[in-house]
Amino acid sequence: MIKKAGVLLATVSLLVGFGVQAQDYPTKPIRIITPNPPGGATDPVARALAQYMTTKLGQQVIVEAKPGAAGSVAVDYVMKQSAPDGYTILLHTTNVTINQVFKKDIGYDVRKDFQPIIEAVFSPFLVSVNAEAKFKTLPEMVAFAKANPGALNYGSSGIGSTNHVPMEVFALQNNIKMTHIPFQGGGPTIVALLGKQIDLTLDPASNSKKQIDAGKFRGLAITDTKRSALLPDVPTVTETGLPTFVSGFFVGLSAPAATPGKIVQTLNASMNEALAMPEVRQNLEALGFAIRGGTSAAFAQLMAKEVEQWTEVSKKVDIKME
DSSP: OHHHHHHHHHHHHHHHHHHHHHHHOOSSOEEEEESSOTTSTHHHHHHHHHHHHHHHHSSOEEEEEOOOGGGHHHHHHHHHHSOSSSSEEEEEEHHHHHHHHHBTTOOOOTTTSEEEEEEEEEEEEEEEEETTOSOOSHHHHHHHHHHSTTOOEEEESSTTOTTTHHHHHHHHHHTOOOEEEEOSSHHHHHHHHHTTSSSEEEEEHHHHHHHHHTTSEEEEEESSSSOOSSSTTSOBTGGGTSOOOOOEEEEEEEEETTSOHHHHHHHHHHHHHHHHSHHHHHHHHHTTOEEOOOOHHHHHHHHHHHHHHHHHHHTTSOOOBO
16 A cells, blocks of 8 residues: 555656646757758748747757658657657658658657647748750640650659659649659759759749749749749749649647647747747748748647648559658
């Protein structure tokens, strides 16, 4: 009886201590683990959020990249190797859901194993080619691909990434075959397109805008229902007369499932405040992102919807992730 009482007392003490920890949170630096190397589209988002979270929370928020396996390395580190205490959180992108659908035995379910914090921003994709490419429009590119099956090489951030799967959907819709060249993130993909190692890429507009402005890239189409304010002269895929192709990715924050609700609420509130600041909005919108924000519950609903969407896509395209 005494032994049971001791165990009960220890359990209660642990829970009380964890409650105090959640109440006092944060008391030390917080790390945002990103799935992509520096230089990609998510990097400036992570750093902008970290800067203003530092101000709001009164503790240093550090961005740490753990690239690899199309984002799975970062996910595994946060979800399986980090304590659910709010000090190690994940820069959560659409890739996390795609991995769940396409990668065999991934070992997690976004609907159960994640504590969603907030959806921060969303960005459509831009079909980009080197400025010296033979085709000047998306229909011309499709016509070339049909006449030369497999001749076009397109780059992505990795097998099963958010710009690999949609490109395969696009190829399927237009009955073309292209050769996929995976890279370790968006930055290396841009370098490869500059060096003409690949013919095209599907990337956030922010990744290619600098090169387009410099006359090194040409934007063929935006994968959204409306044109991007960042590149107003680039038509949507629908405007080019090709099958409707709407795709993009969200960027948010999530934590291990057992993270206390009060900590999630604190992080969510700081993020919503940061996203409401004019300078933050201007900086992120200038990169081609649409500001989202909102509740952790809304982010959870988005995760569930994404699982359904990509599961349907997986029935149509042949992508195998090891």
